[in-house]
Amino acid sequence: MKSVLADGCILKLQNFEGPFDLLFYLIEKNKMEIYDIQINEITDQYMDYLFAMQELDLEIASEFLLVASTLLHIKSRLLLPKENEKQEEEMDPREQLILRLVEYRKFKEFAGSLKNREEEWVGVFYKLPEPVQLDEPEEVLLDLCPIKLKESYINVLSEFKEKMNDPSQKMNKIIEHEKVSLKAKMKDILNMLKIKAKVYFSEVFNLKANSRLEIATGFLGMLELVKLKKAYIEQENAFDEILIKTAGDFTLEFEEQNDYKEEVV
Amino acid sequence: MDLKVIEGIVEAVLFASGDSVSLEKLSVVTEIDKKTLKLIIDNMSISYNKASRGLMIRELDGSYQLCTKKEYGQYISMLYTSRKKQGLSQPALETLAIIAYKQPVTRAEIEKIRGVNPDGVLLKLLEKNLIMEAGRSDVPGKPKLYGTTEEFLRSFGFRSIKDLPMLEMNEIESVVAELPVD
Amino acid sequence: MDLKVIEGIVEAVLFASGDSVSLEKLSVVTEIDKKTLKLIIDNMSISYNKASRGLMIRELDGSYQLCTKKEYGQYISMLYTSRKKQGLSQPALETLAIIAYKQPVTRAEIEKIRGVNPDGVLLKLLEKNLIMEAGRSDVPGKPKLYGTTEEFLRSFGFRSIKDLPMLEMNEIESVVAELPVD
Numbered sequence: 304m305k306s307v308l309a310d311g312c313i314l315k316l317q318n319f320e321g322p323f324d325l326l327f328y329l330i331e332k333n334k335m336e337i338y339d340i341q342i343n344e345i346t347d348q349y350m351d352y353l354f355a356m357q358e359l360d361l362e363i364a365s366e367f368l369l370v371a372s373t374l375l376h377i378k379s380r381l382l383l384p385k386e387n388e389k390q391e392e393e394m395d396p397r398e399q400l401i402l403r404l405v406e407y408r409k410f411k412e413f414a415g416s417l418k419n420r421e422e423e424w425v426g427v428f429y430k431l432p433e434p435v436q437l438d439e440p441e442e443v444l445l446d447l448c449p450i451k452l453k454e455s456y457i458n459v460l461s462e463f464k465e466k467m468n469d470p471s472q473k474m475n476k477i478i479e480h481e482k483v484s485l486k487a488k489m490k491d492i493l494n495m496l497k498i499k500a501k502v503y504f505s506e507v508f509n510l511k512a513n514s515r516l517e518i519a520t521g522f523l524g525m526l527e528l529v530k531l532k533k534a535y536i537e538q539e540n541a542f543d544e545i546l547i548k549t550a551g552d553f554t555l556e557f558e559e560q561n562d563y564k565e566e567v568v
Numbered sequence: 569m570d571l572k573v574i575e576g577i578v579e580a581v582l583f584a585s586g587d588s589v590s591l592e593k594l595s596v597v598t599e600i601d602k603k604t605l606k607l608i609i610d611n612m613s614i615s616y617n618k619a620s621r622g623l624m625i626r627e628l629d630g631s632y633q634l635c636t637k638k639e640y641g642q643y644i645s646m647l648y649t650s651r652k653k654q655g656l657s658q659p660a661l662e663t664l665a666i667i668a669y670k671q672p673v674t675r676a677e678i679e680k681i682r683g684v685n686p687d688g689v690l691l692k693l694l695e696k697n698l699i700m701e702a703g704r705s706d707v708p709g710k711p712k713l714y715g716t717t718e719e720f721l722r723s724f725g726f727r728s729i730k731d732l733p734m735l736e737m738n739e740i741e742s743v744v745a746e747l748p749v750d
Numbered sequence: 751m752d753l754k755v756i757e758g759i760v761e762a763v764l765f766a767s768g769d770s771v772s773l774e775k776l777s778v779v780t781e782i783d784k785k786t787l788k789l790i791i792d793n794m795s796i797s798y799n800k801a802s803r804g805l806m807i808r809e810l811d812g813s814y815q816l817c818t819k820k821e822y823g824q825y826i827s828m829l830y831t832s833r834k835k836q837g838l839s840q841p842a843l844e845t846l847a848i849i850a851y852k853q854p855v856t857r858a859e860i861e862k863i864r865g866v867n868p869d870g871v872l873l874k875l876l877e878k879n880l881i882m883e884a885g886r887s888d889v890p891g892k893p894k895l896y897g898t899t900e901e902f903l904r905s906f907g908f909r910s911i912k913d914l915p916m917l918e919m920n921e922i923e924s925v926v927a928e929l930p931v932d
Contacts, residue, residue: 320841321866366865407863409917413851414843416915420906421837426823428584429815429904432768433636433644447656447723453733455658456665463681572801580804580822581829583765589829597825615802619754622762640762646779647763647771 322370323407325352330404337404342381342397346374373400488517488524489555493533496549504536504545531555574598574605575612579634582625588633656696663689664698668720668732672702672713690714698723756780756787757794761816770813770900809909810900838878845871846880850902850914854884854895872896880905 319325329348335341353371356363377396488507495502507521525547528534533555537546577598582589594609595602609632613625622640626633636644656664663686666678678686693699702715721728759780764771776791777784791814795807804822808815818826838846845868848860860868875881884897898911908914 320844321864323865364866366867370865403863403865407865410844410847410851410863413847413915413917414840417843417847417850417906418837420908421843423820424905424907425837426818426820426827427907428580428818428823428826430583430586430765430768433766449724449726449731449733451661452665452668452724453735455661456669457735459662459666459682463683570801575802576804576819577822577825578804579802580818581826583805583816584818584826585829593829597828618758619752620757620761622758622760623765634765636762636766637758640759643759643779644763644766647767647775 321364322367323404325349325367326370326404327408327411337408338401340397340401342374342377346378349374485520485524485527486555488521489528492521492524492528492547493553493555496534496547497553500549502547504547507547569598569600571608574600574608578605578609578612578632582632582634585633588626588628588631590631592630594632656698657689659684660689660692664693664716664720667693667699667714668716668729671715671729672705673715674705674707674711674713676711678714751780751782753790756782756790760787760791760794760814764807764814764816767815770808770810770815770904772813774812776814808904810903811910813900815904839871841866841871842874846875846898846902849875849881849896850898850911851917853897853911854887855897856887856889856893856895858893860896 319328326345326349329345329352330337330340333341333344333348335345349371353363353367373396377400380396492502492507495507504522504525507525525534525536525545528547529536533550533552535548535550537548538544578594581594581597591602591606591609595605598605600608609625609627613627615621616624622636623634624637626635659682662682663678666681667673670677675686675690678690690699697717697719699714699720700717702713704710705713716729720726721731726732760776763776763779773784773788773791777787780787782790791807797803798806804818805816806819808817841864844864845860848863849855852859857868857872860872872881876883879899879901881896881902882899884895886892887895902908903910
């Protein structure tokens, strides 16, 4: 039998799409019936082809090797004397291969008819939608489709996540979560009044470090203390510093004053 | 060439062009002299007058263009408005997605996730009967809860809420982990 | 409404849409029940067969679309030489054939039949909008499923997937049963 190399001008080592493509080529070249493959011959020629590729330093895709091993396995089985007929139940590997080849051939044939259809229909032309002017303002419209719904959800969650990861947003969040409570501020002021009888409002806060929110809370706290008669305030002129004075009472019973309990500004 | 075939070619070429095509070009394509071709097209125009034809040939400065007849314009806009009814804007779809997956959900939760006041969109979704009020939350202020409707299921072809496409594992890990806890 | 007017509306709407329009929508626009409307459109299709018409109505999976007749394509190409589409490669056609018949089908199943990694080809087919992802399989790993699109029907002249010629797969088994012994 001629080697594939010698046969090179016929084969031209054309690029077979896959191992089945090559097998089909060999089956057709040898004028075999697909159901009546001479495994010995086909295996030898298939291997020759792979060797030829190797000699030419062509990369052999793993799928070619996989089919090669299947072919060799079938060949070796056929060479063995058929002593144990019991193995009948096991599927004939040749049968498996033929099944796959037949299935592949069906699709190959259909691919051929698709090609014809493609050529036949390539001369059909369509037109673009007419630009239709609607009286109502244009909205980008989407079809109601479950996949789009899911995508939108993931999209909106991702955006939400990004916002969370944005450091400036994070700061806002931290500040928001900082529980600037009226209760705490009132306690702060009373504690300061314990140490000094008079405190300027500005002393209650370090203006550089404290947020406006905290100052406002402090101001409310101060007013509450005055209302509860725990402190007095004085301010000589408008916009002057406010002076907070102790009333000598440093107790605060919030338990009875439910109003303040959870009041977070 | 058969006169019928020439008419067919003219119609096909005008259709595929979408735009107007000059008599000159049509003459080249059909290999009919311009004068004869003009007569043929004029004759075609007359046969387009039949009620069963939705199209007409317009002559524009020595060019020809296929277009729909005026009297059928209202039906075309119906096509687009009926499409409109079935569609949702991106903000609406996003809001609907949040409601569908997190229901029952409050307005505040939606606003938190989308970062935008959702009132307008909620109203639209309520109007379209895609969402409904679904009781009230236990949190202070007892805000309204929203859920999806039967119309929602119908519109998306779901049999039940369980039919909502599942979020993939990797999507869940990267995104849902960051979901606000309510 | 007069039958002629309905035909006119259908033609005008299909023309304006450019794209395919579902029987459903056409039924809403014309206020004719779907069954009757289908008969009317089928009848229109026949009258489009005349040589003097350059257009035809195609049915695509329960939708309708206006397009030019095949036999006039050459004249249109004369005007638009650059618009010539490039055909699909053999691997792409084979992969498409497998997807068309076995849809919804996974990448692994395609690979098994062709014996070749299909990734590159799948990407191309997706780009050309001939196939689409069609959910996920229930098998472990939940691999993506692929199916064909309306564009596939359009490009290859099918009305629906049911139009595909039958492949007699069951004949295989009976023949293999009689394997020769060598």
